[in-house]
Amino acid sequence: MNSRKKILRLLTALVCIIAVSVSLIGCGSSNTQTAKTTGLSNTLVYAGENTNTINPILDNHSELATVIFSGLMKYDAAGKPIADLAENYTYDDNSLTYTFNLRKGVLWHDGKPFTAEDVVFTYSKLTTDKTLSASILSQFEDITSVQAKDANTVIIKLSKYNAAILDYFTVGILPKHLLEGQDITTTPFNQKPVGTGRYKFVEWDKAGGIITLARNDKYYDKVPNIEKLVYKTVAVESTKALMLESGEADLAWLNANYAKKFRGKDGYKNFDFKTADYRAVSPNFKDSFWTKNKDSLGVLNYAIDKDTIVKSVLNSQGATAYSPIQLNAFGGNKAADIYKYDLNRFAEEMKKLGWVKGSDGVYERNRTKFHFKIQVRDYEEERIDIAKVVAKQLKDAGVNMEIVLVTKFDWKAGYDGFLSGYAAEFDPDATYQQFLSSGSANNMKYSNPAVDNALTKARHTKDANERKALYGEFEVEFAKEPASLLVAYLDGNYVGISGLSGLDTSRVLGHHAVGVMWNIENWTLSKK
Numbered sequence: 207m208n209s210r211k212k213i214l215r216l217l218t219a220l221v222c223i224i225a226v227s228v229s230l231i232g233c234g235s236s237n238t239q240t241a242k243t244t245g246l247s248n249t250l251v252y253a254g255e256n257t258n259t260i261n262p263i264l265d266n267h268s269e270l271a272t273v274i275f276s277g278l279m280k281y282d283a284a285g286k287p288i289a290d291l292a293e294n295y296t297y298d299d300n301s302l303t304y305t306f307n308l309r310k311g312v313l314w315h316d317g318k319p320f321t322a323e324d325v326v327f328t329y330s331k332l333t334t335d336k337t338l339s340a341s342i343l344s345q346f347e348d349i350t351s352v353q354a355k356d357a358n359t360v361i362i363k364l365s366k367y368n369a370a371i372l373d374y375f376t377v378g379i380l381p382k383h384l385l386e387g388q389d390i391t392t393t394p395f396n397q398k399p400v401g402t403g404r405y406k407f408v409e410w411d412k413a414g415g416i417i418t419l420a421r422n423d424k425y426y427d428k429v430p431n432i433e434k435l436v437y438k439t440v441a442v443e444s445t446k447a448l449m450l451e452s453g454e455a456d457l458a459w460l461n462a463n464y465a466k467k468f469r470g471k472d473g474y475k476n477f478d479f480k481t482a483d484y485r486a487v488s489p490n491f492k493d494s495f496w497t498k499n500k501d502s503l504g505v506l507n508y509a510i511d512k513d514t515i516v517k518s519v520l521n522s523q524g525a526t527a528y529s530p531i532q533l534n535a536f537g538g539n540k541a542a543d544i545y546k547y548d549l550n551r552f553a554e555e556m557k558k559l560g561w562v563k564g565s566d567g568v569y570e571r572n573r574t575k576f577h578f579k580i581q582v583r584d585y586e587e588e589r590i591d592i593a594k595v596v597a598k599q600l601k602d603a604g605v606n607m608e609i610v611l612v613t614k615f616d617w618k619a620g621y622d623g624f625l626s627g628y629a630a631e632f633d634p635d636a637t638y639q640q641f642l643s644s645g646s647a648n649n650m651k652y653s654n655p656a657v658d659n660a661l662t663k664a665r666h667t668k669d670a671n672e673r674k675a676l677y678g679e680f681e682v683e684f685a686k687e688p689a690s691l692l693v694a695y696l697d698g699n700y701v702g703i704s705g706l707s708g709l710d711t712s713r714v715l716g717h718h719a720v721g722v723m724w725n726i727e728n729w730t731l732s733k734k
Contacts, residue, residue, distance in 0.1 A: 275378025
């Protein structure tokens, strides 16, 4: 009798185990079951970009930096700078002085008080640290001094009027007590950041490519609804789409063709943003080929059917590009749209420049073939597809653009350029650092005196109409002697689960559609 009872108990236990196992297997891939079994009901899992640094000075194209750190200013829905860590500010035109009155009671994520000394420390790094190498340094070159009047007041003086400086006061402030005396570029802080923003850093699983943030319950403004943010560093575009399908991610920026697969699909939402993000073939003007043939870059536009690229590669989610600021309120000068797809015109202009087709069908001049190599990152399908179409169209016209797939851009490897992406989503002065001959972000060493003149004047001009006219001049001069072969602007196609709400698509996003989390404190998440 006792043996029978033991057998029955064992059989009952076995049936229960099997039943639980089947239940888990049957539901394990759904968002609902994932939330219940792992406790992620109020955790947003975001399939983001690769990164190795979280520091607003070094990585200014990062969603993570914008939610961990805060600036004196921040951008509103219209992309205009408004007060953030600064409660308010005044500007004295006679002395070219900004006075920022800081919020009181703001804490760093480690509990230390935020003070004016942190602001002075950050801007001193940006303006006086000669060892610091960062693409944004040109933004702050008009600042002559930064002083703390008291613990809650900062005075910043300029050498001359700068129309865009309020935009640049959005840069994240760094904690003096953690970084004083350290090398900003190499400090371990960049992998364990401490800010004053809406979310605070928890941990970084390098092997798993997972960065975990927690809601900052002591945030000085509206505390976010979503408790945790799990940021997965994902390079391959197809992987992001698979993660959404399998329930491993709740939100991701996808290229247009992957985003299309989710339109109308049960359990998902598409969030379509406009962006200022464009793709271009950017030559390395330090390279000997382009040193000799800089005059022949612009005419290549005649040989590229950009409409076809927008329709096919971008699934019509974008627009053809002719100016780096054409979607900006200060840009869009049609007088700069001087190239139309016209193979006959292309052949005529090439002849004027002294290029002659060889027996192999490739143009040559001064015993040099029109052949150049560009780098394209091997995990960015959209860039690869754009590059392939451009290469095919140029080859048909007699120009050999060779594509070299790389995991990481290598500026020292001797390539002639790369398939680039840039954006000027806020003030058009963002182009100053990139296209000015001495600009801190001018990696390709483009130099054009007429462009330098227009950008410099526009930066220091008060009247909005005069600035717009100057940027119109910039667009025309850029078109005549371009820094890159502009191809297309991309829309920002995000896909999220149906339980994610609150994303505001009214703001224009930046490079790689960065900026989606600008109002994350208003988002809500339901994984029932």
